[in-house]
Amino acid sequence: xxxxxxxxxxxxxxxxxxxxxxxxxxxxxxxxxxxxxxxxxxxxxxxxxxxxxxxxxxxxxxxxxxxxxxxxxxxxxxxxxxxxxxxxxxxxxxxxxxxxxxxxxxxxxxxxxxxxxxxxxxxxxxxxxxxxxxxxxxxxxxxxxxxxxxxxxxxxxxxxxxxxxxxxxxxxxxxxxxxxxxxxxxxxxxxxxxxxxxxxxxxxxxxxxxxxxxxxxxxxxxxxxxxxxxxxxxxxxxxxxxxxxxxxxxxxxxxxxxxxxxxxxxxxxxxxxxxxxxxxxxxxxxxxxxxxxxxxxxxxxxxxxxxxxxxxxxxxxxxxxxxxxxxxxxxxxxxxxxxxxxxxxxxxxxxxxxxxxxxxxxxxxxxxxxxxxxxxxxxxxxxxxxxxxxxxxxxxxxxxxxxxxxxxxxxxxxxxxxxxxxxxxxxxxxxxxxxxxxxxx
Amino acid sequence: xxxxxxxxxxxxxxxxxxxxxxxxxxxxxxxxxxxxxxxxxxxxxxxxxxxxxxxxxxxxxxxxxxxxxxxxxxxxxxxxxxxxxxxxxxxxxxxxxxxxxxxxxxxxxxxxxxxxxxxxxxxxxxxxxxxxxxxxxxxxxxxxxxxxxxxxxxxxxxxxxxxxxxxxxxxxxxxxxxxxxxxxxxxxxxxxxxxxxxxxxxxxxxxxxxxxxxxxxxxxxxxxxxxxxxxxxxxxxxxxxxxxxxxxxxxxxxxxxxxxxxxxxxxxxxxxxxxxxxxxxxxxxxxxxxxxxxxxxxxxxxxxxxxxxxxxxxxxxxxxxxxxxxxxxxxxxxxxxxxxxxxxxxxxxxxxxxxxxxxxxxxxxxxxxxxxxxxxxxxxxxxxxxxxxxxxxxxxxxxxxxxxxxxxxxxxxxxxxxxxxxxxxxxxxxxxxxxxxxxxx
Numbered sequence: 031x032x033x034x035x036x037x038x039x040x041x042x043x044x045x046x047x048x049x050x051x052x053x054x055x056x057x058x059x060x061x062x063x064x065x066x067x068x069x070x071x072x073x074x075x076x077x078x079x080x081x082x083x084x085x086x087x088x089x090x091x092x093x094x095x096x097x098x099x100x101x102x103x104x105x106x107x108x109x110x111x112x113x114x115x116x117x118x119x120x121x122x123x124x125x126x127x128x129x130x131x132x133x134x135x136x137x138x139x140x141x142x143x144x145x146x147x148x149x150x151x152x153x154x155x156x157x158x159x160x161x162x163x164x165x166x167x168x169x170x171x172x173x174x175x176x177x178x179x180x181x182x183x184x185x186x187x188x189x190x191x192x193x194x195x196x197x198x199x200x201x202x203x204x205x206x207x208x209x210x211x212x213x214x215x216x217x218x219x220x221x222x223x224x225x226x227x228x229x230x231x232x233x234x235x236x237x238x239x240x241x242x243x244x245x246x247x248x249x250x251x252x253x254x255x256x257x258x259x260x261x262x263x264x265x266x267x268x269x270x271x272x273x274x275x276x277x278x279x280x281x282x283x284x285x286x287x288x289x290x291x292x293x294x295x296x297x298x299x300x301x302x303x304x305x306x307x308x309x310x311x312x313x314x315x316x317x318x319x320x321x322x323x324x325x326x327x328x329x330x331x332x333x334x335x336x337x338x339x340x341x342x343x344x345x346x347x348x349x350x351x352x353x354x355x356x357x358x359x360x361x362x363x364x365x366x367x368x369x370x371x372x373x374x375x376x377x378x379x380x381x382x383x384x385x386x387x388x389x390x391x392x393x394x395x396x397x398x399x400x401x402x403x404x405x406x407x408x409x410x411x412x413x414x415x416x417x418x419x420x421x422x423x424x425x426x427x428x429x430x431x432x433x434x435x436x437x438x439x440x441x442x443x444x445x446x447x448x449x450x451x452x453x454x455x456x457x458x459x460x461x462x463x464x465x466x467x468x469x470x471x
Numbered sequence: 472x473x474x475x476x477x478x479x480x481x482x483x484x485x486x487x488x489x490x491x492x493x494x495x496x497x498x499x500x501x502x503x504x505x506x507x508x509x510x511x512x513x514x515x516x517x518x519x520x521x522x523x524x525x526x527x528x529x530x531x532x533x534x535x536x537x538x539x540x541x542x543x544x545x546x547x548x549x550x551x552x553x554x555x556x557x558x559x560x561x562x563x564x565x566x567x568x569x570x571x572x573x574x575x576x577x578x579x580x581x582x583x584x585x586x587x588x589x590x591x592x593x594x595x596x597x598x599x600x601x602x603x604x605x606x607x608x609x610x611x612x613x614x615x616x617x618x619x620x621x622x623x624x625x626x627x628x629x630x631x632x633x634x635x636x637x638x639x640x641x642x643x644x645x646x647x648x649x650x651x652x653x654x655x656x657x658x659x660x661x662x663x664x665x666x667x668x669x670x671x672x673x674x675x676x677x678x679x680x681x682x683x684x685x686x687x688x689x690x691x692x693x694x695x696x697x698x699x700x701x702x703x704x705x706x707x708x709x710x711x712x713x714x715x716x717x718x719x720x721x722x723x724x725x726x727x728x729x730x731x732x733x734x735x736x737x738x739x740x741x742x743x744x745x746x747x748x749x750x751x752x753x754x755x756x757x758x759x760x761x762x763x764x765x766x767x768x769x770x771x772x773x774x775x776x777x778x779x780x781x782x783x784x785x786x787x788x789x790x791x792x793x794x795x796x797x798x799x800x801x802x803x804x805x806x807x808x809x810x811x812x813x814x815x816x817x818x819x820x821x822x823x824x825x826x827x828x829x830x831x832x833x834x835x836x837x838x839x840x841x842x843x844x845x846x847x848x849x850x851x852x853x854x855x856x857x858x859x860x861x862x863x864x865x866x867x868x869x870x871x872x873x874x875x876x877x878x879x880x881x882x883x884x885x886x887x888x889x890x891x892x893x894x895x896x897x898x899x900x901x902x903x904x905x906x907x908x909x910x911x912x
Contacts, residue, residue, distance in 0.1 A: 189520050191612070434573050
């Protein structure tokens, strides 16, 4: 390998600016993604921040030996930028020379530079630090980052304030045993299952709040739908008249977020062949109606009257898709027994709650609803469930000193990403998943 | 209280639109912040999403008894919007009527509607769900939300991809004993001290990445500078020539973020009398120079040659402020002994590292530096420290298969907010702080 003097401060350009340098020789950095030898020349694909850049090696214009260049080397190449319609980006770089900044010590144990990483999901995840380098794999998380940008843009523009609530908490928000415990300087503490308590406290402060942050569920399920740590997109708003306002706001938020993706992530959408749905209105059915609809349409017996089986969520989505064309469906009025102590009962029928889930392509991606804001009503519901009200004094402070009618929702970011792209297993849309068997990498 | 029919769907306006309704009667919602009786009339201050709205009660135009209205009630008021230059916002609302949506069951045990919450920090934090409702208290966190918006805007516009790394990890990133342990389905796991490993892995994927997320330190310090869970603003970039590029990028990022605040948070800045510094260039000194400078200027003996005492950070900042006018100062080349195993040693002097801290108004708010990218160099440094290299195999995978030269930083969001606003104690800028004595609320 010939080392040339590479003066980074003069002609080194960031890949985003490359189109301004057609016909010029520039220096550009990246990681060698793939070397494909043809007869008499070679394609050298360079992985840059967000796209692959097609470079061409030929002894006609390249002043080094091709063998000196290795896949997974970090390099600064010197090359001439050419318009070439045959390349995907319309640009090609003729390699003149390169310097190596960092070299791998070995070949990757999994092939990462084909169109897909041909591996089981376990291998894919075991080798995550390198399999994520695959162009399609990383595009999943570019889209995920785009979803977050789109969501935050909507929320920031609609009067929400971002909050940062603690993840180490004194009590579970959602009840149940699926909570991680830790020793906190000799006291028992927990990892938060949701920012529920805090976002509701903050409704009394800012009226509209949101948080995109990790939550933790110690569920022992080992399914394609569950992971034990996930990113929850939470918002909560005050002064609602009913939980339908939350559903309307979510509809607008998702619609604008998908528009944002279409506009800013078209390359990733094309690469992954993502079918981005257009949202105008999302149909809604009550839980009981949905149960009966599924039973009658598919001639299934209802065995669980309190909750959906995963298969039922799929069937309902299929049905709604066929009948209305919508990839989304709201299910409302879940059973009070199955919802937490803070869920507001429906006045006309206290066996059900002012709550909803949003199903998307066969999977629940959102849980939301109106919460109890009245102090006495909240205390009464807690007592009726045999809860130790005293233990929640700090949380009930918000109610005691006046909390507006309010509600909100939580969206599983990984589930939303997975279903958008078309994965059955939520792990495909989780950068470094944590499940009952997986704590690494 | 007279209940009037309040048709929310017709003339109910969001507070952001109120200026478009001058001279009109509108419905507007909020929480009664303060009732101040004057002779013959009363001021009723309504707390809305981001500002206080001055309303006036008078039997001349109000159709209800003032006694029916209570502080901390959530209400929808009907009132006429009037231009009034004497009010802070230039707007005043003449109360015609109101309906109560939610009422407190008691008066607050701490006065929250004066200019300041006159309480010790312990009381302030014990009653956080209500003390945060104070206009100045909540403005702190509006500014914090604004900082995050400004930072993300800069990062999104500069080629970074946002990542979500796991908080439950198999090993500490920073070493040392200050790590929270938890039982993970029978295995020992930890809460992350920093997203260090993951953001560096992701440099091999996206070249530039960032994350704004909680980190956890089980430090037993009980000081005004430490909390046990904080929000870390992390970024990491590939293809750097030296760690000075990280410092330059941070300088630009902070400068643009403060500009963003000036532009979009002027009301909060005025309310809190925040002195937002203008950043052009940030001076830099080496750690050894700084130590000597402090010793000679203040006639202090150097007792710790490896690290700063908190008092020295203050003195250095005072000195730099006097000499250059800058509120910020970079300190570079910290001792290798005091930096983690992944810090790159300075080639000319391996006792120090290619690292820096950023001090702001007397406190360290950032730690950053160049990391070791070469696999063999990293393994050698780990071995020289007696570390079990095998245990880090999954993490070293990124190095083994090629990682560009890179570095990055972590900023403590609460510290940055605290010092910007002028607090000595970082808890003032933490929504719900966690420390050795505090796990609630």
